[in-house]
């Protein structure tokens with residue numbers, strides 16, 4: 001799987017053309033915090049960094065669930081997968097398991113489909129790696145920030 005990082009990206013559904021505003025800021029601060037925690041230099045944030053390789057190693061997890069959706073369901077199916085993944089993450093937590101949702105794997109959908117023998121008529125949405133978390137691993141020493149409620153929920157005007 002590691003060789004896929006040097007090949008062309010083949011996503012089943014296009015991601016954002018670019019991240020803007022608060023979305024770009026959150027993405028950057030989350031990424032920087034992770035790279036700082038694991039000690040990756042800022043100039044080494046490319047597809048060959050050890051941290052990028054972790055994506056296709058599934059972080060050494062013993063299990064991975066590849067989440068797919070029938071192509072015929074389009075974005076409705078992908079939305080349903082989001083609800084499914086949220087519940088899977090909560091369930092893993094309830095069973096004291098570590099779980100890492102991995103949207104980035106969708107950029108290499110063709111390689112994922114081939115490796116995991118997934119039917120051509122399904123979109124590769126994401127993966128969820130599952131196992132026992134290592135609390136001492138540097139990547140687990142930081143937590144992402146949480147927004148204030150009034151920055152994510154809009155009330156009716158008075």
Ligand SMILES: Cc1cc2nc3c(=O)[nH]c(=O)nc-3n(C[C@H](O)[C@H](O)[C@H](O)COP(=O)(O)O)c2cc1C
Pocket residue numbers: 085100101102103104105126142143144
């Ligand atoms: C659907 C989904 C896809 C994600 N995809 C990735 C990914 O491809 N790469 C990555 O580093 N983090 C990804 N994340 C974020 C991590 O799984 C994790 O949630 C993040 O590091 C924040 O962890 P925390 O909420 O415990 O602070 C994804 C999260 C979700 C919910």
